[in-house]
Amino acid sequence: MTERFPLTISYAQIAVFDPDLENPFNDWNDRQYTQGFSWREGSVSFAVPDGDTAFVEVLTENERSELSGEPSRVILVPFEIPQNQVVIASIMDERPTVLGAGKYQLTFELLEGGVQGGETYEKLVRLTFVKSDAPVFEIKVADAEMNVDLPLDKNAAPAK
Numbered sequence: 001m002t003e004r005f006p007l008t009i010s011y012a013q014i015a016v017f018d019p020d021l022e023n024p025f026n027d028w029n030d031r032q033y034t035q036g037f038s039w040r041e042g043s044v045s046f047a048v049p050d051g052d053t054a055f056v057e058v059l060t061e062n063e064r065s066e067l068s069g070e071p072s073r074v075i076l077v078p079f080e081i082p083q084n085q086v087v088i089a090s091i092m093d094e095r096p097t098v099l100g101a102g103k104y105q106l107t108f109e110l111l112e113g114g115v116q117g118g119e120t121y122e123k124l125v126r127l128t129f130v131k132s133d134a135p136v137f138e139i140k141v142a143d144a145e146m147n148v149d150l151p152l153d154k155n156a157a158p159a160k
Helices: 030-035
Strands: 003-008 013-017 037-040 043-047 055-060 072-082 085-089 092-098 102-116 119-133 137-140
Touching: 003 092, 003 119, 030 037, 037 072, 043 072, 043 102, 055 102, 072 085
Parallel strands: 055 119
Antiparallel strands: 003 055, 013 043, 013 085, 037 043, 072 102, 072 137, 085 092, 102 119
C-alpha cells in the first residue's frame, strides 16, 4: 500500500482527514502550534515549518520506508478511518489515499529535504498508519520550535 507523492505545502501544514468532513481543516491556537499538531476526531494537521514543497510517503505496518535521515519531529496521534479512505492534503493540494477502515496509530515524521525521483524537496514527510485498539497521543521527537512542557491540546475546532 505504500504511496509516495509530492505535495505543495500551504499555510505551513499537512492535514490528514476523513473525506466526509464538511470542514476538514483545523483552526490552530497558540498551544497547538507549539506542540506541532492540531487534532480533532476525523482530522489532524501537522505543522511543517519552512518551505513550500514536500515529498510525502504513506506507509502501513511493516512497510519499509525509502526516506533516509533522522526525523526532527515525530508525533503520534490516534486516527480512525470510518470508510476505507483518508485525504492527505494542504490547503492547495490533496491526495486521496485508500486504507482499511479502523482505528490507527498515526505517526508523523518530519525529515530534512532531499532528492526524490530526480526532484528536490524542502521537506520529507513520513506518515505511518498502524492498526491499534489503543492509539495514543505522544510527541516522541521535538525540534527547537516545539514546546513539550505543557499538556497536549487535543480539541481543535474546524477552520471556517
